[in-house]
Amino acid sequence: MDRAGLAEFLTRRREALQPEDVGLPRGERRRTPGLRREEVAMLARMSTDYLSRLEQQRGPQPSDQMLTAISRALHLSLAERDHLFALGGHAAPHRVARGDHVPPGLLRILDRLDDTPAMVVNSAGETLVQTRPATALLGDETRHTGLERSVVYRWFSDAAHRSHIPADDHDHHSRAHAARLRRAVAVEGDRSRPAEISRALLAESAEFRALWEQHDVDVALDTSSKRIAHPELGIVEVNCQTLIDPDQGLSLLVYTATPGSPSHEKLAMLSAVTPV
Template structure:
C-alpha cells in the first residue's frame, strides 16, 4: 500500500489541533496562540522527535512504522476507527481487531493523564505494557521499551532473571501462578490468533516451569492479590496496593499502585513522585 502523504499530513494536523493541553494532562500555560497541541507536545507524548513529526505534517519523511503509528494514535487520543484510518493513510493495513489488545481508548487515556503523579499503567491480555505514568517507570522500570515477545511481562517472568529480581523471592511462586492464570484467561477470551496465544506457545517451547503451571489450567482470579511487594533498586522493598480497572471492550487493564498513608512505603512512593515531577 502506498502512503497518502497529503491525507496523513492533514489528518495528523487536524487531530493535533483538536486536542487541548488539558485533554492529555499537560498545563495550558500562558501566551498559547497555537490551536490545540504544539508539535513538540505531541512528539513528547509519542516518544519521537519534533523534527520527525514536522516532516510527517509537511508531507515528507519516511513511511512511519506500525510502532510509530501506534504511539501517535495514543498521543492523539484516537478512537479505534481513527487509529485504523491513520494506519491506512500511512500505507499499512489496519491492525486486526481480533486481538482487542493493541489500542488504548481515549477515555482510558484521559484517566491515565490525570494520574500523572501516581504509578499507573495500562496492560493488555498478553501482559504487554502499552502506557505508563512517569512514577510507574520510576517504580517498575520502562516496560514499554521491549520489542517482540519480550514485551510480555509473562514471557520475561519465565525467561529473564531481572524481572524476578523486582519481586521478593518468597513471592515468586505466587507471581508465576498469577501470570500463568492471567495469560490463560486472555488466550481463552482473545483466541488462538491473539498475541496472548503467541506468548503462550513461545513460552511452552522454552520454559518447563511455565509448561507445568499451564497444564494446571488455573484461571482463578483470586490469584490476583491487591497487595504486592516490589523491590526497587534504590529504595528497597515497597509494599503497594494494586487497584485494577478493567476495560472490557479492548481487553485492557489499568493498574494503579498506591500505599497506605503514613507508611514507609507511602513515603517511598512520594519520593519517586517528587523525583519524576
C-alpha cells in the first residue's frame, strides 16, 4: 500500500470535482476547491473520519469494496480506478470477469435522476448503485454479498426475495431472469460471473433447471411494464426504461409511471419514505 500516493491521489481527485459533477447542490460559502470530504464520504457511504485518515496517510488499508465505493464517489475512469486499487495495495478487478465499474458518464446521468427511481445493474443482475428513490421502491439491493449480489440468484434461491413482486407475476419474472442469464453466459463465456451464477442455480433450484433446459432467450423484463408490491404504498405499476453501456455490459434502469395515474402519485410519494 502506497499511503502517500493514495493520500495525494484521493485529495487531487476530490479537489477536481465540483458539486454539480456529482449531482450535489453547490450551496453557499464554499471556500475550498472541489468537493468537501464529507460530500465524498456521503457518496461513498463511509465516514468522513475514515476518508480524512486516508488523505492524511494514517488510515488502515482499505478493502477492495471500499476502493470500489470511493471510485464511484469520485467518478473515476477505468484507468483511474485501476490506479486507485494499485495505490491501495490491491490488484485491479478483472475488466471482463468483474463488470462492477460504473463509468463516469453513466454516473453523471444517475446523479441527475436523484428524484427518480433508477439504478445501474451489470450482466449478472448485480445492482451496483441506486438512487435513493430506487432504494425506497425496491430496498437496498447493493447490500448483498457473494452470489446473493445477483437478483437472479436471489430470485431462485430464496422465495422471500420475491415479496416485492405480486404472485401473479412470478412466472414471467422467473422466465425473464433465466433468459437474461442465458444471454449473458452466451456473450461472456463459461468463466464469467453469469456462468458461475448459472452453475450454482442449476445445482440448487429445480425451477431454474427446468427453465434453463428450455433455452429461452427472448423474454422481456427490464424494458417492460411491471408491478411492484411496496410495503407502504401497495401495488405500483411502472415502466422500466433501459440505457445500455455495451462496452461495460451495464444497464441503467429508470422506473417511471404514466402521468396522472395512481402509480405516478405513489412514485411522487417515495420522497416521504426514502432513507436519508
